[in-house]
Amino acid sequence: MLAETLRAQPDVEVQNFTWKTALTGTFDVYHVHWPENLGSGSSPLKSLARQLLTLAFLARLKAKRIPIVRTVHNLERPSGLGRLQHRILDIFENQTAVRIRLNRHTPCPPGSAVRLIPHGHYIDWFSRFPAPQTVPGRIAFTGLVRRYKGVESLITAFRALRGPGLSLHVAGNPSSESISGEIRRLCGDDQRIHLSLEFQSEEDFAREIREAQLVVLPYKLMHNSGGTLAALSLQRPVLIPDNEINRELAREVGPGWVHLFSGELTAEDLQRAVDAVEQNPPAQAPDLSSRGWEHTGRAHVRAYEQALHRIGASIPGVPA
16 A cells, blocks of 8 residues: 555655565665564575575665665564574664654654654555445454464453354464464364464455454554554454553544453453444444545655655755
């Protein structure tokens, strides 16, 4: 969505990342969201090769004075990174000219150039898919299944519910066989739970959300969540952790759309949210007007221009 929006901006050309372009191509600014992905491969040897290529790429950026613009998503680095991967991320930090944060609570190094650009909505992106009917009583989790996302606590809490007509759908690709096995074990013989532990196409993802009466994302730590915005873009209420960021989101989108829980998710949290959705459904669509992509695209272009100015570079069409 960002790439499409940027291509519609005047005097902007977008090149998707390839190693050939990174090491030999011509471009003015490098924008990265997940820099740790550059050094990850399907095997230790491939990971090492990518890490060495990333070091060469960073050296080229520095030599040619090409600024890095980085979207800061998480509060912490992913777990399980090796020493060289941490070193690469240190270099990224040192060479970043402008940081984009998705909410005002994301910490950034003192003195760094920072722009606040809220995560855009998915309304237009998902509008191409059919809209199925909501299934009463259905609770859903969909997206990549990771330890920090708390799917295990969702299943445990759901199994303690005894209300009529309730069902739980968990759809997404687990990060490991151990997580998959644990999820299946926790479900036991509960026939109300449906698992689809595999990659979900965008249409499957949208269908799972639209069929749900309530989307639950019981993350152990939630700082920015594209899954929350996807559910709201598809006009489905969400139950998410209670923190300052999510309380602000609840005020932004309007009453009835964002339900909150504290600590470990419980059956009482689920029941309270289900009752609220059934008894007091939202009166109007969630207000996502401040997250339109036209504004988001222009804001990113200004961030790129600022990055160029910070290193003293200039390109045709960009005011000094």
